[in-house]
Amino acid sequence: MVKFVDRVVLHLAAGNGAHGVASIHREKFKPLGGPDGGNGGRGGDVVLAVDTNVHTLLDFHHHPHQKAGNGGQAAGGHRNGAHGSDLRLRVPDGTVVLDERGEVLVDLTGPGAEFVAARGGQGGLGNAALASTKRNAPGFALLGEPGEARDLVLELKSVADVGLVGFPSAGKSSLVAALSAARPKIADYPFTTLVPNLGVVSAGNTTFTVADVPGLIPGAADGKGLGLDFLRHVERCAVLLHVLDCATLEPGRDPLSDLDALESELARYEGTFGELLEKPRLVALNKIDVPEAQELADLVRPELEARGLRVFEISAVSHAGLRPLTFALAEAVEADRTARAVPESPRIVLRPRAVDDVGFTVRPDPDDPGGFVVRGEKPERWIRQTAFDNDEAVGYLADRLARLGVEKELAKQGAERGASVTIGDVSFDFQPTGGVDVDDWAPGRRGTDERLDTSSRPRADERLAAKKSRHTGQWTDEDL
Incomplete structure (x- = not known):
C-alpha cells in the first residue's frame, strides 16, 4: 500500500571542502622550483528541486539523512582537487521549506523551482595560490571548510484550484468522484479521507483541480483530529467550497451551525499564504436526494444567501x-487566474553595504570578564581555514586579521595585552603588534614565523628603526 507523507524532517549535510596542499616543485637542475601545491576541491551542495513526477515526501520519510559529496584532495604539481558532486533531492510541487524555528525559507512551486538547502564548504588554497612577493614559498596551505549541516522541515501543501471544506462524512469524497475521474476511498464513517485526493474537472474551456482533504471538526486550528492536515492543504486553493451535510442525524448539527464552525476554524488558522476567509467561498448543500435533506436545504438557503454566499443544492449520489456548481467553480477559478495573470513590473531591490560596515563586530565576552568576541563572516571563515599546528599559517592569519582592522578595533574597545579573544570556536591571547606594518615581515624557514616567538620578537620601535635605516641606505645588525 502506498503511503502518503506530507511532512518530514530532513537532516542535511553538504560536502566538506578538501584541504589545500603545501608542496615545493623538485626537479633535477631546478633548485628553485617554487611552490606548486594545488587547491582543494569544493564540497557539493544539497539542492531541493521540484519534480512534477513526485507527489509525496515518502522517500524522505524513510531516508531523512542526506549528504552531498566531499571535495577531492589536491596534490603537488598544481593539481587541484575535484569538486564534490551536488546532491539534488526531488520534491513535489507545492513543497514549503521551513527552518528549525518554523520560519519559512522558500516556497517551491512550479516546475524547475530550486533551492540550495545546504552549501558545500570551500576548498582550501594551496601554497602556490598563497605565494606573493613577500612570501615566495609558503610552507603552509589553507584548510578546507566543513559543509553546512542543518535540519529542515518540508511540508507539502497541495496545489489545487478548489478546496472542499466540510465535516467528516459530508460527502466531499463522493463529490470529487462525481465531478472527476478520481476514485477516492468512500465510506460512512468519520475520517474516511486521511490523505488529500486531487481530481481534475472540466467545465467548458476551463479545466481545474479539486482537492478532497481530511474532514474538519471544531478545534482543528488547535490540532484536534486531522485539522492541521486539512488546513495545510487548503491554503493554496483559489476557491473554497463548503460542503454541508443536509441529511446528518447527529444531534446539534445543521447546515448553519456546521458553516459557522467551519468558518470559525478557517478564521483561527494562521496560514502562510494569507487569510483563508479572504478567498472566494461557495456553498454546496449536499444529499438533497434524501427528502428530509431537500426540505432542510430549502429552509436554510435564504439565510445562507443573506450572508452573501452563492448556494447550490446538489446530490453527489444522483448528480x-x-x-x-461545476460552471460556477470554473468561473471563480478563471477570475482568480485572471487576477494573478496581471503582469507585475520587475522590481530590483538594492541593499548597499553601510558606509560604516567593516564586515565584523567586536563585543565584550559575556562569559569571560575582560575578554572579547569577534563575529564576522571573514574572520570566522579564516579561523576555519587555518592549521594552528603551523606557525607560518598562524602568522598569515594574524596578518589577515590585522589588515581587516580587527586588531585596531580590539584596541579601541579597550583590549589589553593578554586579553582573551574568541573568534568562532577558537580563543587566543591578544598580542598587538604595536603599530608595526604587517607587510614589513621577512620570512624565515618554511613553516615558522618568528613573530610568534615572544622571547625573540623585536620591539616595535626597533623594527621601525630598522625599516627606516633600509630606506636611507644604512646597514644595521638586523639587515645582516
Whole structure:
C-alpha cells in the first residue's frame, strides 16, 4: 500500500571542502622550483528541486539523512582537487521549506523551482595560490571548510484550484468522484479521507483541480483530529467550497451551525499564504436526494444567501445540481487566474553595504570578564581555514586579521595585552603588534614565523628603526 507523507524532517549535510596542499616543485637542475601545491576541491551542495513526477515526501520519510559529496584532495604539481558532486533531492510541487524555528525559507512551486538547502564548504588554497612577493614559498596551505549541516522541515501543501471544506462524512469524497475521474476511498464513517485526493474537472474551456482533504471538526486550528492536515492543504486553493451535510442525524448539527464552525476554524488558522476567509467561498448543500435533506436545504438557503454566499443544492449520489456548481467553480477559478495573470513590473531591490560596515563586530565576552568576541563572516571563515599546528599559517592569519582592522578595533574597545579573544570556536591571547606594518615581515624557514616567538620578537620601535635605516641606505645588525 502506498503511503502518503506530507511532512518530514530532513537532516542535511553538504560536502566538506578538501584541504589545500603545501608542496615545493623538485626537479633535477631546478633548485628553485617554487611552490606548486594545488587547491582543494569544493564540497557539493544539497539542492531541493521540484519534480512534477513526485507527489509525496515518502522517500524522505524513510531516508531523512542526506549528504552531498566531499571535495577531492589536491596534490603537488598544481593539481587541484575535484569538486564534490551536488546532491539534488526531488520534491513535489507545492513543497514549503521551513527552518528549525518554523520560519519559512522558500516556497517551491512550479516546475524547475530550486533551492540550495545546504552549501558545500570551500576548498582550501594551496601554497602556490598563497605565494606573493613577500612570501615566495609558503610552507603552509589553507584548510578546507566543513559543509553546512542543518535540519529542515518540508511540508507539502497541495496545489489545487478548489478546496472542499466540510465535516467528516459530508460527502466531499463522493463529490470529487462525481465531478472527476478520481476514485477516492468512500465510506460512512468519520475520517474516511486521511490523505488529500486531487481530481481534475472540466467545465467548458476551463479545466481545474479539486482537492478532497481530511474532514474538519471544531478545534482543528488547535490540532484536534486531522485539522492541521486539512488546513495545510487548503491554503493554496483559489476557491473554497463548503460542503454541508443536509441529511446528518447527529444531534446539534445543521447546515448553519456546521458553516459557522467551519468558518470559525478557517478564521483561527494562521496560514502562510494569507487569510483563508479572504478567498472566494461557495456553498454546496449536499444529499438533497434524501427528502428530509431537500426540505432542510430549502429552509436554510435564504439565510445562507443573506450572508452573501452563492448556494447550490446538489446530490453527489444522483448528480443533481452538479452542472451549475461545476460552471460556477470554473468561473471563480478563471477570475482568480485572471487576477494573478496581471503582469507585475520587475522590481530590483538594492541593499548597499553601510558606509560604516567593516564586515565584523567586536563585543565584550559575556562569559569571560575582560575578554572579547569577534563575529564576522571573514574572520570566522579564516579561523576555519587555518592549521594552528603551523606557525607560518598562524602568522598569515594574524596578518589577515590585522589588515581587516580587527586588531585596531580590539584596541579601541579597550583590549589589553593578554586579553582573551574568541573568534568562532577558537580563543587566543591578544598580542598587538604595536603599530608595526604587517607587510614589513621577512620570512624565515618554511613553516615558522618568528613573530610568534615572544622571547625573540623585536620591539616595535626597533623594527621601525630598522625599516627606516633600509630606506636611507644604512646597514644595521638586523639587515645582516
